[in-house]
Amino acid sequence: MDTMRDRFAPVVSRLLDEDPRVAVVLAEIGKDGFAEARRRHPDRVINVGIREQLLVGAAAGLALTGLRPVVHTFASFLVERPFEQVKLDLGHQDVGAVLVSAAASYDWPAGGYTHMAPGDVALLDTLDGWTVHVPGHPDEAETLLxxxxxxxxxxxxxRLSVQSNAQARPVDGERFVTVREGRSGVVVAVGPVLDAVLEATEGLDATVLYATTVRPFDADALRRATRAAGTDVVLVEPYLAGTSTAAAGEALVDVPYRVLGLGVGRAELRRYGRVEQHTAAHGLDARSLRERISGFFGQAAAGS
Known part of the structure; x- marks a missing residue:
């Protein structure tokens, strides 16, 4: 199966052909995927070099002219390094862009901590008006792009990742999808963690909601689910643990509730290792999730 990032350049290249407003801004990373598109649209495929602050600033300038810029690089270079430009050039000037990241939280362990960005969604949460999509499958990535x-x-x-669920789900860029229904708690699985969550909750009497658009947070879906399953809520996110606990709390502000936020821990893991090893170390593998979720709900699955 191809990856989400494999889909990125072909999809956006087609959008360049279809829509004269679309422009692409790159900072060296990913430029080879747009070589043909750049020949067809030299004025709308721009590579600024290894200058991430300029990457966002140039995108804001294009947006001010009426274009729809799509901006791409690794998450740590797209959100963290040029955060001032994201805040001011886009936010303060009230212009839009589509930021498309790669490498997610730890997709390239050999790149070290400079190429990891588990705090990207939490950082964008400090700003107003951002929509955040976290696809869990290449087909979903194409739809959400x-x-x-x-x-x-x-x-x-x-937010693109090399990690993926085995199958795509129907996504609309707005609502959570109910994957499983139960009566003893709600688990919200974000993007590529869904398969691990489904394995972890097998045999537990829990509702599983699948989220690929996390901002705005689908408060209505969570409220509906808790009416039948109770107000014990576990959030499993492929980025910084607890990023969406405040959003869940706002959704349930009028009822007593408990919420557990699972995700990438704050401790830096200094050995490169493999993606799977980082997943396990952060407790996001199915076995660890099962222990933590069932413990929170106070349940023991049959045969566990």
Whole structure:
């Protein structure tokens, strides 16, 4: 199966052909995927070199002229390094862009901590008006990319990962999807952690919601699920643990509730290792999730 990033350049290249407003801004990373598109649209495929602050600033300038810029590099270079430009050039000037990241939280362990960005969504949470998509499958990534580019002049972040669920789910860029229904708790699985969550909750009497758009947070879906399953809620996110606990709390502000936020820990793991080893170390593998979720709900699955 191809990866989400494998889909990125072909999809956006087609969008360049279809929509004269679309522009692509790169900082060396990913440029080879747009070589042909650059020949066809030299004025709308721009490589600024290894200058990430300029990457976002140039995108804001294009947006001010009426274009719809799609901006791409690793998450740590797209959100963290040029955060001032994201805050001011886009946010303060009230112009939109589609930021599309690669490498997620730890997709390239050999790159070291400079190429890891588990805090990207939490950082964007400090700003107003961002839509955040976290696809869990290449097909979903394609759908959400198209949705993001078509979203007027909004500020949109699309978080791509090499980690993927085995099958795509129907996503619409807005609502959570109910994957499993139960009566003893709700688990919200974000993007590529869904398969691990489904394995971890097998035999537990829990509702599983699948989220690929986490901002705005689908408060209505969570409220509906808790009416039948109770207000014990576990959030499993492929980035910084606890990123969405405040959003869940706001959704349930009028009822007593408990919430557990699972995700990438704050401790830096200094050995490169493999993606799977980082997943296990952060407790995001199915075995660890089962122990933590069942313990929180106070349940023991049959045969566990």
């Amino acid at each position: 198209r949705h993001a580019v078509a979203a007027g002049d909004d500020k949109v972040y699309v």
